[in-house]
Amino acid sequence: MQVAEHMTPSAIVHYQMADDATPQILIDPNGEIDTRIDPAYEPATIELHDARDSADISFASHGMQFVSDPTAVAAFDADRSFRDVYDPEVKTLIKRVSGAQEVVIFDHTVRVDSDTVRRPARHVHGDYSAQSGPARLREVLGDETAAEWSKGHYGIVNVWRPIAYPVETAPLAFADPTAVVAEDWTNVDIIYPDRRGQITGLKRNDAHRWVYMSAMTPEEAVVFTTFDSRGTPAVAHSAVDLTVTPENAKPRQSIETRALVRFA
Incomplete structure (x- = not known):
């Protein structure tokens, strides 16, 4: 079933609990390999505004x-051989869009909306x-080198794209940062057996x-x-579950690339 063109689509997102x-x-808590325990999230139904209708988003x-x-990449294989072609493409794209003078790519993550592969993240967050x-x-x-970069303006950006075919399930959605206030954010610790990380x-x-x-x-x-x-806030994002999806919809496949960027 297709969403009628005149309708604003809706979806389910999962926010951080306000009282947590x-x-x-x-x-991998207590040595339980391949185990992840998330905090409680607050589900909410939202309206999705289509960027295809918004020329002012930049x-x-x-x-x-x-x-x-x-x-020009034909397949994003697990052996990462695609990097020889894809990394230069991404660097050129980031420089064109952000105005960065230097780009250092450090991570690629392929996700598939399936139980057998790393799935899309279904909680509203910032990566750092x-x-x-x-x-x-x-x-x-x-x-x-980090000390040198820290003397100026730098950041981390994410480049996300679908792979294989158009997105039909679990699209990536963004909370418009012009409507987000500082009080909406909270730090989230990621506890590994041997270290700690942190997102928002x-x-x-x-x-x-x-x-x-x-x-x-x-x-x-x-x-x-x-x-x-x-101090420019990160763009909060999440995979969302559409309340209406096409029949026999294919699971979303995507790749996200993270890069350090240095501005002039």
């Missing part, structure tokens, strides 16, 4: 930008906090405005901010 003062994600104004950007952003800079670049979670606020791109294709991508050294 110390939210934690536990990875990286400069909203920290995110949807683009037409076909890739005020603590974990600089920590990732040091981990990737080393102390000396977003608490429910009915003033939030949610944006996505309908039927996004592998020839399209979205570039968005996940950390900024000058």
Whole structure:
């Protein structure tokens, strides 16, 4: 069943619980390998605004930008051989969209909406906090180079695109940052057996405005901010579950690429 064109689609998102003062994600707790325990989330039904109808959304104004950007990569295989072609494409895209002078790609994650592969993240979050952003800079670049970058303006961006076919389930949606206030955010600790990480979670606020791109294709991508050294908030995002989906919809497949960016 297709959503009628005149209707605004709706979806379910999962916010961080407002009364959870110390939210934690536990990875492999007590030696239980391949186990993840999430904090409680607050589900909410939201309206989705289609970026195809919004010409004013840009990286400069909203920290995110949807683009037409076909890739020459035929398949994103597990051996990561695609990086020889894809990394230069992504670097060029990031520089064009964000104005960054230097780009260092450090991570690719392929997700499939299936129990057998890493699934899309269905909780509203930002990828880094005020603590974990600089920590990732040091981990990737080393102390000396990180110290040099820290003298200026740097950030972390994510480039997300569908792969294989257009998105029919679990599209990636974004909380319009112009409608998010600082009090909506909370830090979320990720507890591993041998270390700790930290992301940010977003608490429910009915003033939030949610944006996505309908039927996004592998020839399209979205570039968005996940950390900024000058304090520009990350763009909160989540896979969402549409309340109406096509019959026999194929599970979403996507790749996300994270990169450190250095501005002039």
